[in-house]
Amino acid sequence: MAPTLADPFSDSSALREFVINQGNGVKGLSELGLKALPKQYIQPLDERMCMTNVVPLESIPIIDMSNWEDPEVAKSICDAASKWGFFQIVNHDVPIEVLENVKDATYRFFSLPADVKNKYSKEHSSSNNVRFGTSFTPQTEKALEWKDYLSLFYVCEEEASALWPSICREQVLDYMKKSEVVIKQLLHVLMKGLNVNGIDETKESLLMGSMRTNLNYYPKCPNPELTVGVGRHSDISTLTILLQDEIGGLYVKNERDNWIHVPPIKGSLVINVGDALQILSNGRYRSVEHRVVANGSKNRISVPIFVNPRPGDMIGPLPELIANGEKPIYKQVLYSDYVKHFFRKAHDGKKTVEFAEL
Numbered sequence: 001m002a003p004t005l006a007d008p009f010s011d012s013s014a015l016r017e018f019v020i021n022q023g024n025g026v027k028g029l030s031e032l033g034l035k036a037l038p039k040q041y042i043q044p045l046d047e048r049m050c051m052t053n054v055v056p057l058e059s060i061p062i063i064d065m066s067n068w069e070d071p072e073v074a075k076s077i078c079d080a081a082s083k084w085g086f087f088q089i090v091n092h093d094v095p096i097e098v099l100e101n102v103k104d105a106t107y108r109f110f111s112l113p114a115d116v117k118n119k120y121s122k123e124h125s126s127s128n129n130v131r132f133g134t135s136f137t138p139q140t141e142k143a144l145e146w147k148d149y150l151s152l153f154y155v156c157e158e159e160a161s162a163l164w165p166s167i168c169r170e171q172v173l174d175y176m177k178k179s180e181v182v183i184k185q186l187l188h189v190l191m192k193g194l195n196v197n198g199i200d201e202t203k204e205s206l207l208m209g210s211m212r213t214n215l216n217y218y219p220k221c222p223n224p225e226l227t228v229g230v231g232r233h234s235d236i237s238t239l240t241i242l243l244q245d246e247i248g249g250l251y252v253k254n255e256r257d258n259w260i261h262v263p264p265i266k267g268s269l270v271i272n273v274g275d276a277l278q279i280l281s282n283g284r285y286r287s288v289e290h291r292v293v294a295n296g297s298k299n300r301i302s303v304p305i306f307v308n309p310r311p312g313d314m315i316g317p318l319p320e321l322i323a324n325g326e327k328p329i330y331k332q333v334l335y336s337d338y339v340k341h342f343f344r345k346a347h348d349g350k351k352t353v354e355f356a357e358l
């Protein structure tokens with residue numbers, strides 16, 4: 001039941017009960033029509049988006065994938081991954097219907113009643129591979145983030161059939177499957193750019209041996225300027241493939257520490273380098289800080305696929321780079337340890353990668 005007091009959430013345990021334990025999420029808070037943001041979501045001043053640090057005219061590269069093997073296109077992909085760590089792709093092979101279907105499926109999942117979504121919460125889910133949650137790590141964050149999510153770690157079709165919510169399962173599986181072609185094209189080009197030619201089975205497994213898809217829901221927010229949708233972070237993936245809707249709100253840091261908006265382009269996918277690829281490439285490709293603002297008038301969704309090494313893989317600079325005489329700047333770390341380190345703390349910009357520095 002929704003609390004009815006004027007400031008129902010002055011007590012943090014009441015907020016946790018409603019948002020986390022009962023599974024209402026921030027979507028539930030948003031739908032209460034609160035006039036003011038609960039204090040638990042108020043971010044410190046330096047974590048809020050300050051529009052004076054936004055460069056309006058700059059833009060991350062937009063790359064046409066129809067001729068992805070053309071040396072010019074390949075160079076623009078490698079340059080974007082080194083300089084920006086972020087780019088958008090158009091004319092990739094993922095059909096527009098697949099993208100529209102997974103967005104519809106995201107709305108369908110979040111429209112389910114709280115008690116149904118809550119079956120997939122940390123408390124109730126029968127598997128760690130399926131997780132409905134809110135904020136990032138509410139147990140360790142001083143200020144919460146204005147976001148709900150469903151996270152689906154892919155093991156196999158059978159497990160997905162048994163465990164993933166049926167309301168979005170087929171659409172997420174299709175989105176992952178259809179994205180594999182462009183993921184392989186990008187990794188092929190990026191490896192070639194490091195003089196690593198041909199991706200054998202072991203390397204393919206290291207680069208894309210596991211995948212996680214998140215359905216992110218950022219509800220409309222009272223006082224969006226006081227909070228964040230997602231705080232400053234870099235992803236821990238090798239690559240992230242991100243589908244966003246038409247609302248906007250994702251910002252990326254440029255080389256001069258200013259923030260650049262990633263404008264929604266219908267049918268495009270946003271690609272970003274994650275920490276694992278930064279480490280494997282010995283720093284040649286860069287994972288870059290990004291964040292999502294909250295929106296005062298509209299709900300927003302996004303659907304990232306995190307393309308990862310397998311949890312049991314050791315990641316470190318690729319042997320081909322070291323054989324060429326490069327000095328390693330990262331040590332070998334067990335990927336699952338890296339992941340644990342990321343989830344042990346609140347979002348903290350680019351700090352996670354220090355875990356692997358020599």
Ligand SMILES: O=C(O)CCC(=O)C(=O)O
Nearest residue numbers: 216230244250292302304
């Ligand atoms: O919602 C977005 O646009 C980005 C989300 C994000 O950065 C993430 O899930 O890691």
Ligand SMILES: [Fe+2]
Nearest residue numbers: 233234235290
């Ligand atoms: Fe991210």
